[in-house]
Amino acid sequence: MPVRPVRGALGARLRHIWPPALVLIAVAVAWEVITTALSVSSTVLPGPALVLEATWKDRANLWPAMWATSKEAVLGVLVAAALAAVLALAIDWSRTIRRSVYPLMVTSQTLPIIVLAPLVVIWFGFGTAPKIGLVALFTFFPIAVGMVQGLASADPDAMALLRTMGATRRQLLLRVRIPSAVAQTFTGLKVAVTYAYVSAIFAEYVGAEQGLGVYMQASKNAFRTELVFGAILVTTLLTLALFAIVALLERLAMPWRRPGQSEVDW
Amino acid sequence: MSARRAGALAACAADAHAGTPAMPRTPGARLEVRALRKSYSSGDGARLVALEDVSLHAAAGEFVALIGPSGCGKSTLFHILAGLADPDAGEVLIDDAVLGRRLGACAFMPQRDGLLPWRRTIDNVTVGLSLAGTGRQQAHARARPLLERFGLGGFERAWPWQLSVGMRHRAAFLRTVLLGRPAMLLDEPFGALDGITRAELQQWLLGVWEQVGSTVMLITHDVAEAVYLADRVYVLSPRPGRVAAEIRIDLPRPRPPELLGSQQFASQEAILREALRTHAGLGSGFRAPAPPRAPAGR
Numbered sequence: 188m189p190v191r192p193v194r195g196a197l198g199a200r201l202r203h204i205w206p207p208a209l210v211l212i213a214v215a216v217a218w219e220v221i222t223t224a225l226s227v228s229s230t231v232l233p234g235p236a237l238v239l240e241a242t243w244k245d246r247a248n249l250w251p252a253m254w255a256t257s258k259e260a261v262l263g264v265l266v267a268a269a270l271a272a273v274l275a276l277a278i279d280w281s282r283t284i285r286r287s288v289y290p291l292m293v294t295s296q297t298l299p300i301i302v303l304a305p306l307v308v309i310w311f312g313f314g315t316a317p318k319i320g321l322v323a324l325f326t327f328f329p330i331a332v333g334m335v336q337g338l339a340s341a342d343p344d345a346m347a348l349l350r351t352m353g354a355t356r357r358q359l360l361l362r363v364r365i366p367s368a369v370a371q372t373f374t375g376l377k378v379a380v381t382y383a384y385v386s387a388i389f390a391e392y393v394g395a396e397q398g399l400g401v402y403m404q405a406s407k408n409a410f411r412t413e414l415v416f417g418a419i420l421v422t423t424l425l426t427l428a429l430f431a432i433v434a435l436l437e438r439l440a441m442p443w444r445r446p447g448q449s450e451v452d453w
Numbered sequence: 454m455s456a457r458r459a460g461a462l463a464a465c466a467a468d469a470h471a472g473t474p475a476m477p478r479t480p481g482a483r484l485e486v487r488a489l490r491k492s493y494s495s496g497d498g499a500r501l502v503a504l505e506d507v508s509l510h511a512a513a514g515e516f517v518a519l520i521g522p523s524g525c526g527k528s529t530l531f532h533i534l535a536g537l538a539d540p541d542a543g544e545v546l547i548d549d550a551v552l553g554r555r556l557g558a559c560a561f562m563p564q565r566d567g568l569l570p571w572r573r574t575i576d577n578v579t580v581g582l583s584l585a586g587t588g589r590q591q592a593h594a595r596a597r598p599l600l601e602r603f604g605l606g607g608f609e610r611a612w613p614w615q616l617s618v619g620m621r622h623r624a625a626f627l628r629t630v631l632l633g634r635p636a637m638l639l640d641e642p643f644g645a646l647d648g649i650t651r652a653e654l655q656q657w658l659l660g661v662w663e664q665v666g667s668t669v670m671l672i673t674h675d676v677a678e679a680v681y682l683a684d685r686v687y688v689l690s691p692r693p694g695r696v697a698a699e700i701r702i703d704l705p706r707p708r709p710p711e712l713l714g715s716q717q718f719a720s721q722e723a724i725l726r727e728a729l730r731t732h733a734g735l736g737s738g739f740r741a742p743a744p745p746r747a748p749a750g751r
Contacts (some may be wrong), residue, residue: 351557351559366571
């Protein structure tokens with residue numbers, strides 16, 4: 188049996204969670220006190236209590252919006268990851284492809300994807316597909332870079348050793364390069380998922396029938412500022428949840444890692 | 454040393470003397486290089502000659518050590534033998550035949566253990582078998598009975614980071630043995646180890662090799678290690694590397710650890726040291742005698 192060191196995982200986690208939680212609570216309290224004391228209009232700046240209450244009351248409208256945006260965000264990241272994997276493997280496999288495609292890939296990141304959004308709506312309409320496409324565009328780059336760098340980070344000594352055993356190029360890819368790339372792929376994925384909801388909401392702003400972006404705009408137009416804040420809060424929580432899922436997958440994908448090894452504890 | 458490890462090593466040693474046939478016997482092949490020359494460009498346009506007209510051989514089943522100063526091209530020679538590099542001139546022969554494709558012909562053990570972090574012990578030691586297309590179950594079945602003898606009993610499913618340095622080296626050596634090649638190239642396998650672990654592994658290596666029976670070429674910086682392990686020692690000169698001397702080690706086999714403290718051993722060691730001093734220009738700066746020894750005398 189592998190030695191699985193017993194550690195106070197939950198305890199350690201709580202220790203990490205306490206300090207930011209306290210700061211957050213302090214900010215919320217200050218916010219509530221200020222809005223009440225200065226009797227700020229709720230249209231301008233609603234207090235946290237009002238935000239929570241109003242958002243909870245409006246949950247029937249919020250659920251479908253959350254669901255629609257989540258679908259776009261998650262599918263967008265999956266599409267981006269699939270494309271990134273294909274491209275990263277091609278770049279890793281062929282020097283010609285690396286030379287011709289990699290610079291373009293980096294350059295493509297300088298494109299203001301924001302200006303593409305209206306075009307995407309013109310081309311593909313108001314449905315879910317163009318949103319997924321935009322999320323994929325936004326999240327593709329960090330995943331692809333992580334994969335390319337991860338593949339390139341394979342230990343040359345390990346490669347040489349397997350070559351002396353008669354390994355083919357394909358075997359080297361499968362047994363050394365791809366396992367070497369897992370860690371950095373997940374680093375890229377973690378960066379990518381923090382963009383996922385934001386980019387989905389942005390895509391919805393440009394034109395959509397359903398989603399958190401639509402919900403925020405409708406709330407704003409109705410001067411329900413507290414619901415705009417509520418949607419922001421929900422977006423944050425959903426992004427954190429997606430991040431946590433990726434972090435969990437990372438852990439499952441690399442059972443060989445020494446506990447605590449280059450892991451940002453969240 | 455943990456009790457389990459001590460037990461495993463004791464079992465290993467006992468088996469070595471009983472000569473149980475579980476160890477995969479791999480008849481050795483004659484390994485020879487003729488007039489090998491290799492140079493590298495040093496960056497500023499000049500050529501750096503690593504090996505100059507190197508000819509040497511290891512007879513079938515022989516244990517040959519290569520000793521020489523750092524940068525004398527020993528590792529280059531091994532890279533050529535293993536197929537990772539091509540010589541500028543000269544040839545490599547196995548059983549008197551020139552090899553077209555050397556990759557995969559010899560079993561190479563690099564200085565670093567080279568264990569893959571994402572493979573458990575059992576999968577690391579069988580990596581060569583799996584590359585050759587042996588099924589996972591079958592490969593495991595072949596390796597499993599040997600784990601105990603290599604002091605890895607109970608660590609079959611451990612990840613590399615869970616193994617001690619000595620265990621990692623034994624795993625790397627088991628991986629090399631399981632390749633089943635007629636010749637093994639060991640590039641300073643014990644160089645990075647502490648003295649106690651090294652002495653233990655040297656003795657254990659001899660036991661295993663005597664059973665496996667393949668040809669071994671060993672690179673070492675350690676005079677006592679060369680004398681203790683090898684049948685013959687080639688002394689290489691500083692760059693460009695050439696064969697400066699060839700010393701036959703006149704010690705009987707099997708070689709028990711008590712031999713290390715004997716007069717016979719000391720005189721062989723003195724001969725090799727003298728050869729290094731006169732031929733390779735190495736009076737000092739060489740590693741002192743292997744640290745822990747069996748008590749002197751008998």
